[in-house]
Amino acid sequence: MASKSSPPLNRLKFLLGLFLVLVTTNLASAQLSSTFYATTCPNALSTIKSAVNSAVSNEARMGASLLRLHFHDCFVNGCDGSILLDDTANMTGEKTAGPNINSVRGFNVIDTIKSQLESLCPGVVSCADIVAVAARDSVVALGGPSWNVLLGRRDSASASLNAANSNLPAPTLSLSGLISAFSNKGFTAKEMVALSGSHTIGQARCTTFRTRIYNETNINSTFATSLRGNCPSTGGDNNLSPLDTTSPTSFDNAYFKNLQSQKGLLHSDQQLFSGGSTDSQVNTYSSNLGTFTTDFANAMVKMGNLSPLTGTSGQIRKNCRKAN
Numbered sequence: 001m002a003s004k005s006s007p008p009l010n011r012l013k014f015l016l017g018l019f020l021v022l023v024t025t026n027l028a029s030a031q032l033s034s035t036f037y038a039t040t041c042p043n044a045l046s047t048i049k050s051a052v053n054s055a056v057s058n059e060a061r062m063g064a065s066l067l068r069l070h071f072h073d074c075f076v077n078g079c080d081g082s083i084l085l086d087d088t089a090n091m092t093g094e095k096t097a098g099p100n101i102n103s104v105r106g107f108n109v110i111d112t113i114k115s116q117l118e119s120l121c122p123g124v125v126s127c128a129d130i131v132a133v134a135a136r137d138s139v140v141a142l143g144g145p146s147w148n149v150l151l152g153r154r155d156s157a158s159a160s161l162n163a164a165n166s167n168l169p170a171p172t173l174s175l176s177g178l179i180s181a182f183s184n185k186g187f188t189a190k191e192m193v194a195l196s197g198s199h200t201i202g203q204a205r206c207t208t209f210r211t212r213i214y215n216e217t218n219i220n221s222t223f224a225t226s227l228r229g230n231c232p233s234t235g236g237d238n239n240l241s242p243l244d245t246t247s248p249t250s251f252d253n254a255y256f257k258n259l260q261s262q263k264g265l266l267h268s269d270q271q272l273f274s275g276g277s278t279d280s281q282v283n284t285y286s287s288n289l290g291t292f293t294t295d296f297a298n299a300m301v302k303m304g305n306l307s308p309l310t311g312t313s314g315q316i317r318k319n320c321r322k323a324n
């Protein structure tokens, strides 16, 4: 008797099991969905795409800046739009954190999109989702892969300077430091290499690569010498050079080819190809564009899923720069 459950009890166990599976699945996907605004703001995606296309055609680098904005949002307490918050009397936000100050950009483009969406469908589309979609549209505008952006993130009411300083990887990191910075966010070393392929677009300031071009030995000497012209050993901290010396406004795999010829701009870039465990992945991406773009797109979806606020958590900010 005790070893055999009665039929109603079996049904109960089955329903309980089903319930647990559904709850677990829901938590894992955190309720984001690609059709989240289909009825509440059907033109949200096309509005964002037009604004991004126009910003990128006005200045190609803006595509890179918008991609980085999403990364720097997601790695700091999840993709919650926290990076967009201006400092207030009571809160020092993320904009003045070391990895962001004088560096992260694209806020005006996000403001423009937000005000268009507030006229179209007030209080509906979150700033965090705008940043996620703008990152995808930027990559597409520069010739890279597309992916389905899952939507339904809500915005935080606060930001964290300390979290930004401790969670965003520095260009001085070694390979093992890079692997652990990404592993802390649930990414494999392979995904870290794929995501680093973002540096196939955009620019970096002299201060981030000075030591590399004056003092490192695993750099092509012609390349180092040419960079010194615009990056003196003292001064000129904000002078820019492209992260991908070959094709800085094309989302391609030239970044990985550059690493193979010791033309990575940042110390952290060249770490991915310096005799360590990620060399073979760099070789794969260098010789196979499709493998890179597929892995990149998948890793971007995963990055966009980092601890979103959903349901009734957080808010839909009216102005991306301040909490409601």
Ligand code: HEM
Pocket: 061, 063, 064, 065, 066, 067, 068, 071, 102, 103, 104, 105, 169, 170, 171, 172, 173, 178, 192, 195, 196, 198, 199, 201, 202, 203, 204, 205, 206, 208, 243, 266, 268
């Ligand atoms: C692997 C660790 C990473 C490090 C150490 C790193 C570091 C940096 C640094 C130092 C710059 C130049 C910033 C400046 O001088 O103002 C930069 C630029 C950039 N990063 Fe990264 N990054 C990393 C990963 C990523 C990831 C995962 C993405 C996107 C998914 C990304 C996207 C970009 C883009 C697009 C730029 C150019 C931005 C622009 O031109 O405005 N980076 N990164």
Ligand SMILES: *[C@@H]1O[C@H](CO)[C@@H](O)[C@H](O)[C@H]1NC(C)=O
Pocket: 088, 089, 090
């Ligand atoms: C700062 O905090 C004080 C006291 O809690 C509050 O009255 C004030 O409105 C806050 N100011 C801002 C800009 O959030």
Ligand SMILES: *[C@@H]1O[C@H](CO)[C@@H](O)[C@H](O)[C@H]1NC(C)=O
Pocket: 210, 211, 212, 214, 215, 233
């Ligand atoms: C290069 O290394 C030397 C010796 O360690 C040091 O004095 C100098 O400041 C370094 N230069 C740069 C640009 O990092």
Ligand SMILES: *[C@@H]1O[C@H](CO)[C@@H](O)[C@H](O)[C@H]1NC(C)=O
Pocket: 220, 221, 222, 223, 261
């Ligand atoms: C360094 O780059 C230059 C210019 O692209 C190239 O001609 C040269 O062969 C490279 N040097 C080495 C040692 O690979």
